[in-house]
Amino acid sequence: MSLESLGPHQGGADALARRLARALLGGRWLPGEAFPKELDLAAHFTVSRNLVRNALAALTAAGLLERTAGRGTRVREVGDWHLLDPQMSDWLVGLERPQPQLVRELLAFRHSAEPVVAELAAGAADADDLARLEAAFRGMSETAEAPGQAAQHVEYDVAFHEAIYEASHNLVWRQMGHLLRPSILALVQHSQRPARGDGGLGDSLGRHAAVLAAIRDGDGTRAARAAREVLGLTARDLALDTATGVRADR
Amino acid sequence: MSLESLGPHQGGADALARRLARALLGGRWLPGEAFPKELDLAAHFTVSRNLVRNALAALTAAGLLERTAGRGTRVREVGDWHLLDPQMSDWLVGLERPQPQLVRELLAFRHSAEPVVAELAAGAADADDLARLEAAFRGMSETAEAPGQAAQHVEYDVAFHEAIYEASHNLVWRQMGHLLRPSILALVQHSQRPARGDGGLGDSLGRHAAVLAAIRDGDGTRAARAAREVLGLTARDLALDTATGVRADR
């Protein structure tokens, strides 16, 4: 729609792509809607049309935009967005008001996928993988229940889950580790707002420890169950339980 | 390394990106190696430097290349390639000699993921999803055992599995449907070379039918097991059984 409240620009094409992508992910333009024209964008941000084109190329590669000569640029449907693109995860991180649907879908995906990944990890983890897992878990323990270290705790949390994906030793699963940071950060931001008594942690630490132990023992079935319980926590936090089991008309 | 045997160019930036990507995926340049410079590429293909830049931007967005001002362009490690990018799947389709590692990783991923997707699908499929699944299965049946319709059979096969991902009703899983065409095509090309007696089909049709029936009945556990057996076939075709269960030193 409009470009108001998007001030002048400083930085290269990547920075501009980031700004536009985050504005789009925040809902400034809706799917199906027309995106501003190259010349308008160039004029508004006081940059060359070439730079705008490079920035838009990044958004197009991420499946956010659809461009055709003569017709203009339009926002693609949410279902066409490349949520698995690492670039997209970068853009999603720290977004103030991401589309709630996106967060729900990301968490629902992890809820179904992460048990399998943990099972694979239990069967394939080597010494390096275990070292990464243990280092991340140690970091989580040391930074737990210290309000000032919340940011570091999140980073260790991300590193822990990322290490599970890495330990699967599969190129495709490993690529999905990029999904972790945005989804975990969204959870933290969400669960901190409605101030809960226990701080939102639950027995998170203990359940992570169960995953680690199962992977260390090479027990895939136990690892899958433990991973399911870790994510059961987060699912409950967002009232996601209904996301599974609901079935449309038959 | 070199640009020999890559003739002159015709088409836009997308076409050039496709040519370069397919050459790269075919192994013409190895990870860590230096990619040709913009001006050399422009001279070789008789196009403008701008067009080359746009093409390289696409390869960079797919994680294939890493570009830094002053240092040049280098091929990234295989682990950094964005295998989940739909663009990458397009480039992979029909590649004469794809890196065997990539095919193996894709199939290993499906072997672990597709049972979960089928389970989700059993719990979430609606009437439209079932119609798509049944249409695809009908197409598979009608084109089976007809040598002239091999290409169409593959398309129905892709459509069947894609419908499973769609039926999961999760944005992330649905994105992964793009992986199906390249992996299925690679399987077909591979299993047709060493001429096997039964034509490589096995009881593929029957096992697909089992998946369809389980999803129609809403039986997630059965759907997962059936999906595992469908992929067990393909795994055996490529001697992939060893991909799971092998564990490095402890």
Add this chain to the structure above:
DNA sequence: GACCGAAAAATGTCTGACATTTACCCTGTC
């Protein structure tokens, strides 16, 4: 009213120049 053509509007491409970053070599000094 239907068909055709010209003009407008948007993205795609070309060209040449300059900016910026990085690596390399060459020099001077201790």
Add this chain to the structure above:
DNA sequence: GACAGGGTAAATGTCAGACATTTTTCGGTC
């Protein structure tokens, strides 16, 4: 001889303007 310094070359990044191509729109003609 080793090392710090600057200067030059090389590669990618950005800018500016023009032209090409595609799509839509509007008008005119029959």
